[in-house]
Amino acid sequence: MSSPTGAPPMLRAEQVCKEFDSLRVLKGISLEVARGEVMCLIGPSGSGKSTFLRCINHLERITSGRLYVDGEVMGYHDRGGRLHEMHPRDAAAQRRDIGMVFQRFNLFGHRTALENVVEAPLRVKGVPRADAARRAMALLDRVGLTSKADAYPAQLSGGQQQRVAIARALAMEPKLMLFDEPTSALDPELVGEVLDVMKALAQDGMTMVVVTHEMGFAREVADTVVFMDDGVVVESGEPQAVLTDPQHQRTRSFLSKVL
Amino acid sequence: MARSGQPAPAATETDPAYLQERIDVVRRRRPGNTAAAVVLVVAAALFLYGAATNPTYGWSDFARYLFDWRVIEAARNTLLLTVFAMLGAVVIGVSLAVMRLSPNRVLQSSSWVYLWIFRGTPVYVQLVFWGLFSTIYKELRLGIPFGPTFATLSTESGLTVFHLAVIGLALNEAAYMAEIVRAGLSSVEDGQSEAATALGLSWWQTMSRIVLPQAMRVIIPPTGNEVISMLKTTSLVTAVPYSLELYTRTRDIASETFNPIPMLLVASAWYLLFTSLLMVGQFYLERHFAHGSTRARPSRRARALSRAAQKEQA
Ligand SMILES: Nc1ncnc2c1ncn2[C@@H]1O[C@H](COP(=O)(O)OP(=O)(O)OP(=O)(O)O)[C@@H](O)[C@H]1O
Ligand SMILES: [Mg+2]
Numbered sequence: 076m077s078s079p080t081g082a083p084p085m086l087r088a089e090q091v092c093k094e095f096d097s098l099r100v101l102k103g104i105s106l107e108v109a110r111g112e113v114m115c116l117i118g119p120s121g122s123g124k125s126t127f128l129r130c131i132n133h134l135e136r137i138t139s140g141r142l143y144v145d146g147e148v149m150g151y152h153d154r155g156g157r158l159h160e161m162h163p164r165d166a167a168a169q170r171r172d173i174g175m176v177f178q179r180f181n182l183f184g185h186r187t188a189l190e191n192v193v194e195a196p197l198r199v200k201g202v203p204r205a206d207a208a209r210r211a212m213a214l215l216d217r218v219g220l221t222s223k224a225d226a227y228p229a230q231l232s233g234g235q236q237q238r239v240a241i242a243r244a245l246a247m248e249p250k251l252m253l254f255d256e257p258t259s260a261l262d263p264e265l266v267g268e269v270l271d272v273m274k275a276l277a278q279d280g281m282t283m284v285v286v287t288h289e290m291g292f293a294r295e296v297a298d299t300v301v302f303m304d305d306g307v308v309v310e311s312g313e314p315q316a317v318l319t320d321p322q323h324q325r326t327r328s329f330l331s332k333v334l
Numbered sequence: 335m336a337r338s339g340q341p342a343p344a345a346t347e348t349d350p351a352y353l354q355e356r357i358d359v360v361r362r363r364r365p366g367n368t369a370a371a372v373v374l375v376v377a378a379a380l381f382l383y384g385a386a387t388n389p390t391y392g393w394s395d396f397a398r399y400l401f402d403w404r405v406i407e408a409a410r411n412t413l414l415l416t417v418f419a420m421l422g423a424v425v426i427g428v429s430l431a432v433m434r435l436s437p438n439r440v441l442q443s444s445s446w447v448y449l450w451i452f453r454g455t456p457v458y459v460q461l462v463f464w465g466l467f468s469t470i471y472k473e474l475r476l477g478i479p480f481g482p483t484f485a486t487l488s489t490e491s492g493l494t495v496f497h498l499a500v501i502g503l504a505l506n507e508a509a510y511m512a513e514i515v516r517a518g519l520s521s522v523e524d525g526q527s528e529a530a531t532a533l534g535l536s537w538w539q540t541m542s543r544i545v546l547p548q549a550m551r552v553i554i555p556p557t558g559n560e561v562i563s564m565l566k567t568t569s570l571v572t573a574v575p576y577s578l579e580l581y582t583r584t585r586d587i588a589s590e591t592f593n594p595i596p597m598l599l600v601a602s603a604w605y606l607l608f609t610s611l612l613m614v615g616q617f618y619l620e621r622h623f624a625h626g627s628t629r630a631r632p633s634r635r636a637r638a639l640s641r642a643a644q645k646e647q648a
Contacts, residue, residue, distance in 0.1 A: 132532055163537060171534030181525035185548050185626040187636040189643065195533040198543065208643035224640045227626035240529075247533060 083146035085110050085251050085282040086131065091140035093126055093306075100126045102306040103140065108251075108284060108299070113277045115293040115314070116286045118303035119329055124286040127303070128253045131284070132173045133166055144173065145250060171199055174244030178256040180236040182228040188215060188239045189224040192246045199247070207246075214242040218272050234265030238272055245276075252276070254285040288333055294318055302326045392596035399587060399600050408583035409604045415499060415568040415579060416608075420561055422504030427511025432541070434516055445512065452509035457502075461573035464502035468493060496578075499571040507564060514556045518549035550623040558616040562609050580604055 086108040093101040100123045108114045116124050129135040130142060133150035142149045150166050151158035161169075183191050192211035196202040202210070215221050218238035228236050237257055244252060254273065258266040270292050277283060277296050287293060293300050294314045301311040302321070310317055310326045321327045385391055399405055433445040452460070468489035477483035487493075522545050530540040569581035577586065580601050588597035625633045632640075 134528065134532065167531075167534045167536055170532055173532070175529070175532040177525060177529065179525055181523075181529035183526065183529070183544055183548075185623075187626075187632045187640070189640050190636050193639060194543070195535065198539055199534045204639070205642050205645075208639050212640075212643035224643070225632040225636060227632070229626060243533070 082110070083143065084108060085112070085145055086284065087141075087143040088127075088131075089141040089143075091127070091130060091142055092138045093123070093130055093135060094138045100306055101130070101137070104303075104306075104308055105140075106301060106308060106311065108282060110282055111280045112298045113281075113283045113285065113296050114299045114301060115297040116284065116301050116303060117288070117290075117293065117329070117333075118309075122303045123306045124303055125255050128175070128255050128284065128286060131251075131253060132170050132175060144169070167199070171195070171247050172250050174241075174247060174249035174252040176237070176240050176244055176252070176254045176257045178259050180228070180233070180240045180260070182236050182240055182243070184228050187225050187227055188220060188231065188242075191228070191239055192243045195243070196246050211242070211246055214245055215239070217245075217275075218242045219268075232265060233261045234268045237261065237269045241269075241272055241276070250282065252281055252283045254283065254287070256286050256288065258287070258289060290318060290330075290334055302329065304329070390593070390595055391599070392593050395591060395593060395596035396599050396603075399584075399597060400603060402587070404583060404587065405580075405600060405604070408578055408580045409608075411496075411578050411583075412565065412568050412580040412604070413608060415496075415503065415571065415576075416561065416565045418500045419503035419507060419568075420564055422500065423507035423511045423560075423564075424557075426504065426508035428515050430508060430512035431515035431519060434512065435519060449509045449512060452506050457506045457567060458570050458573050460506050461499070461502045461571055464498040465495070465574040467498055495574050495576040499568075499574045499576040502574065503564065503567065503571070507560065510560060511557070514553055514560070515549070517556075518551075518553035519545060521552045522548045547623065551620070551627060554616065554620050554623065558612065561612055561616075565605060565608055565612070 084107045086106075088104050088106050091101055091104040092099070104123075104127055106114070116127070118124055126135060130137050131144065131149065136150065147169065148158065149169060150161055152161060152165075182188075183194065186194065189208070189211055192214055193204075193207045196207045196210070197204065212221060212224060215224055218241055220235060220238055220242070223231060223235060223239070228239070231239065241257075257273070258269050261269065266289065270289060273283070273285070273292070274296055285292075285297070297314045299311060300314045300317040302309045302317060302323075302325075304325050310321060310323050317326065318330065321330060386393070430445045430448060433441040436442065471489055473489060474487040474492070475483045476485040476487075526544050526548065527540050530544045531537075535544070568579050571579060572582045577583065584597040584601040585594070588594040591597070625636075
């Protein structure tokens with residue numbers, strides 16, 4: 076799926092495995108996400124979706140296989156085929172290009188919305204304060220929350236918190252965005268506002284990997300839907316194909332439960 | 335109907351009388367409370383009267399010695415001991431807590447052993463040991479083991495009893511501070527450091543800017559306790575032996591006046607004054623770290639930031 080210019084795909088996983096002690100959580104995941112593509116990951120609880128996302132930005136260390144983001148091995152230096160563990164500084168440098176949005180928002184509780192968005196550009200990239208503040212305000216505007224710039228997370232609704240969290244991730248100008256069930260912790264009436272922000276982001280050409288149970292969103296926005304179960308990719312393809320005409324029994328039984 | 339007999343305002347159809355009338359409740363009687371209060375007030379009055387008229391309290395001595403220069407100097411020493419020992423304890427305690435939570439087994443167990451020793455033995459005994467430090471170690475050398483020495487410090491002349499007292503108190507207290515800090519750090523959700531890491535913040539930035547500030551809300555109240563307790567524990571440094579702090583100094587003065595009671599009162603008055611000041615300090619510190627939890631108002635720093643953002647946009 077590499078682009079005509081020969082640029083590497085944004086994300087490429089080759090036989091990724093992950094074990095916690097003796098528990099095998101990922102059992103050889105291979106997939107590719109091209110630039111500007113939106114991939115939705117679906118699958119039952121415990122199938123390893125979150126673990127896979129966390130491996131992508133090296134919050135978890137994979138046990139075997141290879142993970143490339145934009146052509147680079149994540150978390151290791153590849154020196155003549157052997158992988159050398161990275162200095163934490165270099166791993167941090169890789170992570171700053173990958174935005175992550177969590178199920179439980181994880182906004183910094185002691186910082187206002189604006190401070191949350193400003194923190195990483197200011198501290199990690201060394202953007203001048205005034206510039207960072209201006210750009211953060213523009214991002215809050217993009218998610219429709221300029222009026223809440225001075226509010227602390229505890230004073231925001233779940234939907235608002237998640238939109239701030241998206242703005243915070245965007246502030247680092249990532250080339251890849253990871254979403255781990257961004258709407259699962261939200262009251263039903265707040266889901267729409269977050270999905271709208273994500274749709275707009277997809278339309279702007281952001282490359283996204285989204286773990287979600289929102290089948291409507293997957294159908295409308297995703298270029299590819301991947302169904303995972305028990306640490307393996309069972310089925311993947313265009314949303315239409317996977318969601319309406321699944322080939323595997325496991326996919327069918329999962330979909331019949333969530334739809 | 336209003337019990338006070340005031341005429342009730344005319345009720346309209348939408349505003350029935352009971353919506354306009356303030357609820358006027360007959361308060362429940364609490365005879366037990368009243369009786370207890372009376373007993374306590376009477377007892378306190380009797381005690382104060384007795385204390386004021388009892389000559390053994392020696393109020394004239396109390397007044398004479400409260401601001402005696404020896405006492406003031408001793409009070410200063412007590413305060414310095416407390417401040418230095420606590421600063422040391424906080425720095426070492428934070429390090430121990432971080433070691434305890436680190437993935438490195440050697441660091442973890444070193445921290446554990448430190449706690450085991452310093453919490454497991456009485457502070458008085460530790461202070462006696464520190465007093466004997468210069469007997470045990472004649473000099474401290476900075477250099478390469480079995481190699482050249484760059485600097486030598488004679489413990490006898492280089493370390494005063496005041497230094498040893500501070501070291502002894504700080505090392506003991508560090509063990510308790512470590513546990514307080516560890517509880518504080520563990521109280522911050524994992525998601526906070528995970529989000530910071532995912533944004534590309536370094537471990538140190540994550541700790542110092544995200545985790546520790548939020549842990550402070552849990553750390554400060556018990557630390558306040560520890561400071562106050564430290565203020566009083568300084569009276570044990572006679573074990574070193576350091577004798578120029580408040581308790582020992584006032585006791586020494588009492589042996590000249592042959593009446594210990596007024597001097598005990600003098601010392602207590604100073605301890606109380608310092609404790610009160612510390613409590614005020616703790617109040618402001620807690621308020622400072624309450625951003626985002628109890629206080630809705632954004633911090634000054636946050637407001638400055640949003641002003642900057644708006645100025646740039648205009
Ligand atoms: N740090 C860890 N240590 C041990 N086991 C873990 C750890 N993290 C995850 N697991 C296990 O890995 C498996 C997959 O978990 P994961 O969170 O990736 O599932 P998921 O597909 O995201 O599920 P859900 O839809 O419930 O979020 C689970 O059995 C979980 O218990
Ligand atoms: Mg999950």
